[in-house]
Amino acid sequence: MSEPLYYRSATELSRLMRAGELSARETVSAHLARIEEVNPAVNAVVTYIPDLAMTQAAAADERFAAGGWDGPLHGIPVAHKDNHLTRGVRTTFGSRIRAQYVPDRDDLVVERMKAAGVVTLGKTNVPEFVAGGHTFNELFGATRNPYDLEVTAGGSSGGAAAALAAGMHPIADGNDMGGSLRLPAGYCNVVGLRPSAGRVPTYPAADGWCGLSVPGPMARCVDDVALLLSVLAGPDRRSPISLEEDGSRFATVAEDGLHGRRIAFSVDLGGSVPVEPEVRRVVEQAARTCQEAGAVVEEACPSFDGAGECFRILRAWQFEAAFGELFDANKDLVRPSLYENMIAGRQLAGRDVGRAALLRTGLFHRMREFLDTYDGLLLPVAPLPAFDVTLQYPESVCGVPQPDYLGWMETACHVTVTGHPVIALPAGFSESGTPLGVQLVGRHRAEDQLLGMAKDFEHRTQHASIRPTLAIPPGRPPGD
Numbered sequence: 001m002s003e004p005l006y007y008r009s010a011t012e013l014s015r016l017m018r019a020g021e022l023s024a025r026e027t028v029s030a031h032l033a034r035i036e037e038v039n040p041a042v043n044a045v046v047t048y049i050p051d052l053a054m055t056q057a058a059a060a061d062e063r064f065a066a067g068g069w070d071g072p073l074h075g076i077p078v079a080h081k082d083n084h085l086t087r088g089v090r091t092t093f094g095s096r097i098r099a100q101y102v103p104d105r106d107d108l109v110v111e112r113m114k115a116a117g118v119v120t121l122g123k124t125n126v127p128e129f130v131a132g133g134h135t136f137n138e139l140f141g142a143t144r145n146p147y148d149l150e151v152t153a154g155g156s157s158g159g160a161a162a163a164l165a166a167g168m169h170p171i172a173d174g175n176d177m178g179g180s181l182r183l184p185a186g187y188c189n190v191v192g193l194r195p196s197a198g199r200v201p202t203y204p205a206a207d208g209w210c211g212l213s214v215p216g217p218m219a220r221c222v223d224d225v226a227l228l229l230s231v232l233a234g235p236d237r238r239s240p241i242s243l244e245e246d247g248s249r250f251a252t253v254a255e256d257g258l259h260g261r262r263i264a265f266s267v268d269l270g271g272s273v274p275v276e277p278e279v280r281r282v283v284e285q286a287a288r289t290c291q292e293a294g295a296v297v298e299e300a301c302p303s304f305d306g307a308g309e310c311f312r313i314l315r316a317w318q319f320e321a322a323f324g325e326l327f328d329a330n331k332d333l334v335r336p337s338l339y340e341n342m343i344a345g346r347q348l349a350g351r352d353v354g355r356a357a358l359l360r361t362g363l364f365h366r367m368r369e370f371l372d373t374y375d376g377l378l379l380p381v382a383p384l385p386a387f388d389v390t391l392q393y394p395e396s397v398c399g400v401p402q403p404d405y406l407g408w409m410e411t412a413c414h415v416t417v418t419g420h421p422v423i424a425l426p427a428g429f430s431e432s433g434t435p436l437g438v439q440l441v442g443r444h445r446a447e448d449q450l451l452g453m454a455k456d457f458e459h460r461t462q463h464a465s466i467r468p469t470l471a472i473p474p475g476r477p478p479g480d
Helices: 010-018 024-042 050-065 108-115 158-165 182-188 222-232 277-292 307-329 336-346 350-373 407-416 447-461
Strands: 045-048 077-081 119-124 148-152 171-176 191-194 214-219 262-265 296-299 376-380 422-429 435-441
Touching (some): 010 024, 010 222, 024 045, 024 050, 024 077, 024 119, 045 158, 077 108, 108 171, 108 222, 119 158, 158 171, 158 182, 158 214, 171 222, 182 191, 182 407, 182 422, 191 222, 191 447, 214 222, 222 422, 262 277, 262 350, 277 422, 277 435, 307 336, 350 376, 407 435, 435 447
Parallel strands (some): 077 119, 262 296, 262 376
Antiparallel strands (some): 045 119, 171 214, 191 214, 376 435, 422 435
């Protein structure tokens, strides 16, 4: 039986609209109705602009009727992540400091999506200043997981991932520093790609050179992630590290798959992080899937020694550079743990930052040399199943106490500092029925090969096709 319109892929919706079998108005209307049905329970979309969305959809239909086609995302609805600037639409960063901030320009990724034809539905929820792997803030509250409303949707792109899983829109923009595309993808049974630095340019950016945080695509399937990557990727003179290759090369995923590949896997990143048994089971099953697909699979992992120290130093340094003056001026409005993160960056010495840079370089080369032997490295996305939505972070993993809201995220943070592209994929479910994901690390700047392997894995497992069963209680209307 065919899925409802709101669960069709962006690739299929685009094909139907291009063939004249579906209008942008019909597409957008179906997704708006879905938001109004499920968002009161999930709390993924926090700024909601249905009238403007329908106006944009009508204009897209009129251009099509006149022989025009806006681009690869013509008429595709999306709510943008709430830390991505959207001209004329409230952008809060999940903070009371910017509760009513309306920018006069778009982020580069939003600019590119609009140029490709998207229709903007609103904004998706984030943790305050996108800090952490759980989406909650004092402005809008917590985003709930569509597969179980009592647990987290992950973060920081938690609103985006939950909206995808619940059928509120088919593609989403996000960004990833310590796992912000991958963790929510893993917890919400969707796909999130952290590209190589510079593959998707960043502008504006407080530090345009670092590449620790990168923008990237999310969707319910690999083909849609590739479609959005084809729009987001490509050079831009405003980003000093942007890569010169045109993004259109990613529009179609090659059928090279997993057969004949050499895939390494590790259930715990070579013993560097504690991982709970349910997660280990899912990673081991994912490895067997790769082997059944004809890959040579071995348990192996490069050393992640120094990755935690490196990530924390560079993150604190960037936190102070980006938010120091703003947090000082609004100390009473900022979550205390975020202010402490900023102060930690202010207290760093030059030798600390220099040491982190050396560690980062060493981690890059260890992963590069490891992937000279293997085509991909399969790892857990998160070390435990989705946790109670009322917690700020899990207090322990496998009985090991977590010192702060970054501690439990090391399965993702460690990969960040290697600088390699990595995709999070649906890989199974916990005993309680919540999604669990794996991440597949690919060779530096080889996103096309990575997408090919990911698509084969997706096709063989079919986990991504399992939708949540949402019991929708009466609730407040979606965001204002």
